[in-house]
Amino acid sequence: MNITSDWPLPPDGIRFLMPQQQLQRLTRHALTRALYPIAMGYYPVAQHHQMRRRQHDNYLLIYCSAGGGQLQTDHRTAPVSAGDLVLLPKHSRHFYRSDARRPWTIYWLHFDGELARAFCRQLQRPGDEQGNEQNSNQDVHQTDEQNAQQNIHQNIGIQPRLISAFGELAELRSSRYQLPNLIYACHQLQALLSYLALLLRQHDLSAHKTLDWARVQAAMQAHKHDHLSLDTLAAEVQLSKYHFSKKFKQFTGQSPIQYFINMKMQYACDLLDAGNQPVKQVAISLGYEDVYYFSRLFKKVIGLSPDQYRKSKYR
Structure with missing residues (x-):
């Protein structure tokens, strides 16, 4: 199964897949196996972009910075707008596409690792540290359906810092796969997901007026x-x-x-x-x-x- 779509990439777009040899290296190294990027990209004004997966073997993060589109999972069909963050966990069946009239501009990232599931839980329940600790001690095996229920779709607004973080991570494609660059990129990914957890917490605090x-x-x-x-x-x-x-x-x-x-x-x-x-x-x-x-x-x-x-x- 293809990790990415075959959408024709424009000159200012980015699509980067980690070579299989380097990916295996990341899964074995002590400083990278916890969390590592698999593929990443930037699709500006992505006319006719779409992707359907019956399931996939890694985590997918999509951030829409302009335009719009549509996301369909087993549980719902919903529009995607500028400022929306989407997280699709492992084994989730999904379909997404750019809007024909207002094609989206998106940043996307496939990732995995020993800590990927824990980071995703932190995004799903920002601030629930005790719950995350308890869950981390549970059996790591879940059914595909349970994993599919853990997707995130939330508007966090236009975040220049997040866009910059995606850009810095994408510079890995010109690193010649030197180990120090790979290690740095993996820790950039951890910082990016940690920052997203803070953004989601701030969003919840502002959205729930019951707690000033x-x-x-x-x-x-x-x-x-x-x-x-x-x-x-x-x-x-x-x-x-x-x-x-x-x-x-x-x-x-x-x-x-x-x-x-x-x-x-x-x-x-x-x-x-x-x-x-x-x-x-x-x-x-x-x-x-x-x-x-x-x-x-x-x-x-x-x-x-x-x-x-x-x-x-x-x-």
Whole structure:
């Protein structure tokens, strides 16, 4: 089965397939086998472009920067517009095509690797770190149908940084397949997918008006010198404690109070770095009258006691 379509490539278009010999090299090398590109391209104003696959053996990412098209999977048929991001996982049956009147301009990338599935889960549930950790410990085998249900189709807007990242990754085609270039490209791919996870998280935060993230952060900053209850935080954004905790953990992977404690301990690090005030004074400035309790909490979060942190050469 062809990895890419046979759409006629214009002079300013890009289509690059990793040679089979180099692909095998990437799957074996310790620094590249976790995540590696298989093929990538840029199709500007892609009139008559289309592709149908009954299934495919890698992950496919498509970003539409202009125009539009249509995507069809087993579960739905939907239009693709400028700013849309599409992720099609392994074994998914799909068909997509450029709009006849407004042909799309797309950046696309086929990839795979030992961490490809984990990165895709991070994109599917941005911020759900605990869920991702639990899932990573489950049986790695899934049915084709389960994998096919994990596609993503979401509008993230026009992102110049993302377009630039695609362009930098595509420069691999002129690298003469030198190992340092291949390693760098694989880590560029990891950075690209990590950046997409952040974009999707930001999109969800702005799309779900039920959680005013800026207001929550402001409330935590205002109370970093004392204590803050879950009731107070939930009331700040006019949600029940249950719904607030659920939304917060969905976006951060932590409970609201644990996030607040982590923030305070980071501020404690700043105070310990900034001067020579006693640990007890640092504790009091953060609302902890019991210096021993503060020290235990600090060590639990940071991994060192306050005294050890101050003396550490790694701070």
